[in-house]
Amino acid sequence: MSAPVTRTLARYIADSRYADLPPAVVHEARRALLNWLGCAIGSARYDTVENALLAISPFAGPPQAAVLGRTERLDILNAALINGISSHVLDYDDTHARAVHPSAPVLPALLALAEWRGLSGADLVHAFVLGVETECRIGLSVFPEHYEIGWHITGTAGVFGAAAAAGKLLGLNEQQLTWALGIAATQSSGLREMFGTMCKSLHPGRAAQNGLTAALLAQRGFTSSEQGIEAPRGFARVMSTKFEPAIITEGLGEHYELSLNMYKPYACGLVVHAAIDGCIQLKREHHLRPADIERVELTTNPLVPELCGKRAPANGLEGKFSVYHAAAVALIEEAAGEPQFSDAVVTRPDVVAVRERVFATADASVRKLEAHVSIIMKDGRVLKKHVEHALGTVERPMSDGDLEAKFRVLTDGILSRAQSDRIITLCWGITELENAAALALAAVPAH
Amino acid sequence: MSAPVTRTLARYIADSRYADLPPAVVHEARRALLNWLGCAIGSARYDTVENALLAISPFAGPPQAAVLGRTERLDILNAALINGISSHVLDYDDTHARAVHPSAPVLPALLALAEWRGLSGADLVHAFVLGVETECRIGLSVFPEHYEIGWHITGTAGVFGAAAAAGKLLGLNEQQLTWALGIAATQSSGLREMFGTMCKSLHPGRAAQNGLTAALLAQRGFTSSEQGIEAPRGFARVMSTKFEPAIITEGLGEHYELSLNMYKPYACGLVVHAAIDGCIQLKREHHLRPADIERVELTTNPLVPELCGKRAPANGLEGKFSVYHAAAVALIEEAAGEPQFSDAVVTRPDVVAVRERVFATADASVRKLEAHVSIIMKDGRVLKKHVEHALGTVERPMSDGDLEAKFRVLTDGILSRAQSDRIITLCWGITELENAAALALAAVPAH
Numbered sequence: 020m021s022a023p024v025t026r027t028l029a030r031y032i033a034d035s036r037y038a039d040l041p042p043a044v045v046h047e048a049r050r051a052l053l054n055w056l057g058c059a060i061g062s063a064r065y066d067t068v069e070n071a072l073l074a075i076s077p078f079a080g081p082p083q084a085a086v087l088g089r090t091e092r093l094d095i096l097n098a099a100l101i102n103g104i105s106s107h108v109l110d111y112d113d114t115h116a117r118a119v120h121p122s123a124p125v126l127p128a129l130l131a132l133a134e135w136r137g138l139s140g141a142d143l144v145h146a147f148v149l150g151v152e153t154e155c156r157i158g159l160s161v162f163p164e165h166y167e168i169g170w171h172i173t174g175t176a177g178v179f180g181a182a183a184a185a186g187k188l189l190g191l192n193e194q195q196l197t198w199a200l201g202i203a204a205t206q207s208s209g210l211r212e213m214f215g216t217m218c219k220s221l222h223p224g225r226a227a228q229n230g231l232t233a234a235l236l237a238q239r240g241f242t243s244s245e246q247g248i249e250a251p252r253g254f255a256r257v258m259s260t261k262f263e264p265a266i267i268t269e270g271l272g273e274h275y276e277l278s279l280n281m282y283k284p285y286a287c288g289l290v291v292h293a294a295i296d297g298c299i300q301l302k303r304e305h306h307l308r309p310a311d312i313e314r315v316e317l318t319t320n321p322l323v324p325e326l327c328g329k330r331a332p333a334n335g336l337e338g339k340f341s342v343y344h345a346a347a348v349a350l351i352e353e354a355a356g357e358p359q360f361s362d363a364v365v366t367r368p369d370v371v372a373v374r375e376r377v378f379a380t381a382d383a384s385v386r387k388l389e390a391h392v393s394i395i396m397k398d399g400r401v402l403k404k405h406v407e408h409a410l411g412t413v414e415r416p417m418s419d420g421d422l423e424a425k426f427r428v429l430t431d432g433i434l435s436r437a438q439s440d441r442i443i444t445l446c447w448g449i450t451e452l453e454n455a456a457a458l459a460l461a462a463v464p465a466h
Numbered sequence: 467m468s469a470p471v472t473r474t475l476a477r478y479i480a481d482s483r484y485a486d487l488p489p490a491v492v493h494e495a496r497r498a499l500l501n502w503l504g505c506a507i508g509s510a511r512y513d514t515v516e517n518a519l520l521a522i523s524p525f526a527g528p529p530q531a532a533v534l535g536r537t538e539r540l541d542i543l544n545a546a547l548i549n550g551i552s553s554h555v556l557d558y559d560d561t562h563a564r565a566v567h568p569s570a571p572v573l574p575a576l577l578a579l580a581e582w583r584g585l586s587g588a589d590l591v592h593a594f595v596l597g598v599e600t601e602c603r604i605g606l607s608v609f610p611e612h613y614e615i616g617w618h619i620t621g622t623a624g625v626f627g628a629a630a631a632a633g634k635l636l637g638l639n640e641q642q643l644t645w646a647l648g649i650a651a652t653q654s655s656g657l658r659e660m661f662g663t664m665c666k667s668l669h670p671g672r673a674a675q676n677g678l679t680a681a682l683l684a685q686r687g688f689t690s691s692e693q694g695i696e697a698p699r700g701f702a703r704v705m706s707t708k709f710e711p712a713i714i715t716e717g718l719g720e721h722y723e724l725s726l727n728m729y730k731p732y733a734c735g736l737v738v739h740a741a742i743d744g745c746i747q748l749k750r751e752h753h754l755r756p757a758d759i760e761r762v763e764l765t766t767n768p769l770v771p772e773l774c775g776k777r778a779p780a781n782g783l784e785g786k787f788s789v790y791h792a793a794a795v796a797l798i799e800e801a802a803g804e805p806q807f808s809d810a811v812v813t814r815p816d817v818v819a820v821r822e823r824v825f826a827t828a829d830a831s832v833r834k835l836e837a838h839v840s841i842i843m844k845d846g847r848v849l850k851k852h853v854e855h856a857l858g859t860v861e862r863p864m865s866d867g868d869l870e871a872k873f874r875v876l877t878d879g880i881l882s883r884a885q886s887d888r889i890i891t892l893c894w895g896i897t898e899l900e901n902a903a904a905l906a907l908a909a910v911p912a913h
Binding site for chain 1: 513514517518520521522524525526527528530541542543544615616617618621648649651652653654655656657658659660662663664665668669672679682683685686687688689690691693694697698699700701703704
């Protein structure tokens with residue numbers, strides 16, 4: 020028999036107190052909250068979100084919770100779904116250093132629930148930290164085999180995070196939390212086959228909605244197995260060939276998975292980040308003018324040309340899979356956010372002109388988030404930069420100011436400057452907020 | 467590369483016409499509909515349904531669809547969920563001869579959609595036949611390995627059936643149906659670990675709701691992989707070690723899986739059915755009086771004592787796992803429906819007295835749905851019955867009259883006699899019904 024990890028985890032969640040959380044972990048939650056809101060608001064008008072809203076709106080319940088970046092209001096289960104979808108549309112949300120996008124499946128459930136019930140910001144942060152702990156530990160207990168089999172771990176593990184977090188916010192006891200984790204287990208789903216389609220974003224949306232439902236059902240005495248994670252026919256053994264139960268329970272309350280959270284400074288796949296980072300640093304340090312650049316040479320991990328080797332991207336989406344475009348636009352605009360991956364920018368002649376002078380060499384000794392950038396200037400100078408850890412990694416985190424800037428770019432054109440300022444202020448002060456509804460309402464554009 | 471079975475199946479569903487269906491298959495759909503309605507109405511007041519309704523009611527949308535056997539009305543997605551749960555609470559719903567409970571995941575989605583949109587009974591029947599075809603073929607393509615790994619195939623395959631059926635009823639085209647099947651694939655879930663808990667019934671409920679959602683999303687252009695079933699990281703290869711794609715596409719439109727549907731005459735596990743059947747036949751043929759019985763000897767498949775070997779069941783639920791109680795009550799009441807598995811009947815002295823005279827011998831040469839029954843009378847006579855195929859199997863189906871009687875017992879005390887009569891009439895005439903809403907409304911008890 021496996022150790023009773025489902026119940027042990029449920030007991031930890033039930034017993035945890037806000038005062039137990041280290042201040043650094045609480046601050047990481049504030050940062051994750053701000054980053055998540057920017058991602059969700061920033062994609063509020065994308066087709067993926069529009070299509071999902073059109074499909075479910077005729078069936079939605081009372082207007083209990085905001086749809087981020089939009090004026091519609093939905094019942095909390097559908098709000099969790101839609102805000103979970105929008106969290107991930109740009110693939111710009113946070114990433115745990117080893118697996119799982121932590122915020123997208125959890126925060127949509129929590130913010131909707133907190134808004135509806137008028138719960139405090141401190142309770143929301145507490146529940147969020149526990150949700151991240153739950154999904155990351157469960158995910159890592161079956162990782163990487165679970166992912167390699169084909170499961171999108173942000174969906175499959177995320178549903179546990181949402182159930183645990185929503186359960187904590189609802190004040191469930193150990194028995195109810197044990198059931199909630201079991202109800203989450205039996206809804207765990209999401210195939211990597213869906214990458215590249217709208218369904219990729221459906222995964223955190225469903226995880227948020229199903230995890231929230233699991234907590235609500237458990238609250239009403241809806242029973243499940245009490246060994247949903249570890250039983251011979253439970254989550255771990257059915258959905259992975261590896262299972263290390265100790266990863267779920269060892270050191271609970273001693274170290275926090277949220278401490279290993281990373282935020283993307285650039286609006287494209289992580290593997291390109293080190294090259295972009297090096298280009299931006301050289302641009303800043305030397306005040307480079309594109310016209311003075313003869314040639315750009317990148318030395319990167321082999322995954323970079325494999326995943327992002329598009330020589331001549333034709334549109335914004337293809338630009339995200341072109342290390343050549345990414346380096347060029349970084350050298351011209353000193354940035355690589357969503358605007359730098361628009362159709363217009365990707366096809367702009369001055370960007371194309373620099374792109375054609377970018378060359379990449381794969382080197383297996385270079386790590387995924389490492390790069391060497393050399394710029395040969397027309398005057399013969401050679402400027403070099405070795406990026407050992409790309410900006411946004413745990414080793415070199417984005418600053419709070421970086422996160423604010425990212426948020427402003429994402430929400431530009433959707434929220435007013437004053438609204439964005441207000442959300443930033445609310446996020447940094449979230450633990451003092453008596454009613455977290457204020458944050459949800461601040462994310463609604465003025466008509 | 468696998469054959470493009472997802473698209474081939476979508477094309478078949480899109481192109482199928484009601485007039486193509488053989489009359490016998492249409493009639494089997496009528497029988498399945500009546501049997502399903504009895505099961506769902508019959509458990510409408512069970513805790514599993516009450517708890518789920520309490521949990522989700524605050525978030526439900528407009529009153530678009532009936533909750534069977536109750537007076538609440540919900541939006542169609544939540545109605546599909548609740549009616550899907552109630553379908554399976556008694557474990558008395560239909561069973562395909564090889565795998566999958568076909569109706570529970572599909573009909574709740576269809577009836578809710580048909581009621582809301584005022585669609586015809588013939589369209590509902592057509593969509594149902596295609597949904598059963600879809601879930602059974604997909605299920606069988608990965609069976610039995612998929613089930614043995616730990617997946618509850620009624621949930622995991624059922625979601626495809628609901629998506630296909632709802633998609634057909636919504637009039638989706640081939641492309642949309644391809645997406646709908648992919649959206650279903652990435653929501654496929656449900657662990658056998660949950661057997662014995664309320665979550666077992668959640669599986670067809672979620673399958674109905676998620677399949678319906680898949681069709682609604684696809685209708686709005688929400689994209690998925692177009693090889694959701696067969697891709698290397700699609701449903702079949704991620705969730706099973708066996709995959710025979712030809713099972714999904716061979717002979718589409720030539721044979722129908724619904725022809726292999728079975729209905730349970732007795733409210734307990736299938737393995738006990740042959741023994742019950744033999745006892746009821748002997749009781750009828752010889753007008754047996756319990757007081758005249760000395761001893762009852764059953765010879766059964768070894769699974770019978772293994773799964774249903776409770777010698778002294780203490781309550782109704784335990785009675786379902788006691789072949790001794792089942793045989794005794796069959797000899798006394800000439801029936802083994804829900805009333806015969808109540809706490810009161812299981813502990814009644816006259817039932818216990820006969821139960822103690824029942825003995826069972828396991829014999830590996832006896833098939834699961836076969837039994838030999840010998841009754842030794844006090845006057846020395848020995849009455850024997852060999853049940854080669856239990857009532858309810860494909861070889862010896864329940865008659866239409868048997869199904870009517872089962873329906874009446876299940877709905878007794880919930881609907882009036884007149885209401886039950888009306889539903890029976892509507893089911894036999896379903897293909898002439900211009901608006902299927904009449905059927906849903908007939909399943910609502912008078913206040």
